Amino acid sequence: MLIVVAGPYNANTDEEKAKNLKAMNIAAAAVYKKGHIPVIGVNASLYVADELPELDRRQVISDISFAVVERCDAILIIGSSPGADHERSLI
16 A cells, blocks of 8 residues: 655754654654555655755645645545645545
8 A cells, every 4th residue: 555644844944844754754664664655745855846946845845745645545644734634635
């Protein structure tokens, strides 16, 4: 099963963003250990967004993340956020 891990990413500092992403990656590792394929939309989009400095970074991340989520079979929500709540609506 392809399972997206969703939770808050955006934060006031880079350190908080890194902490949020780390929490999603830890949850994704647990999903993998259960025999499923984990996906984190932000992981799929961050490096692409880095290569598009002329575009709105948040929009690029959202567009790619949400497109990935739509292809997943299930979702694991590890914390509430507007993005995670929207991802839930896509499953």
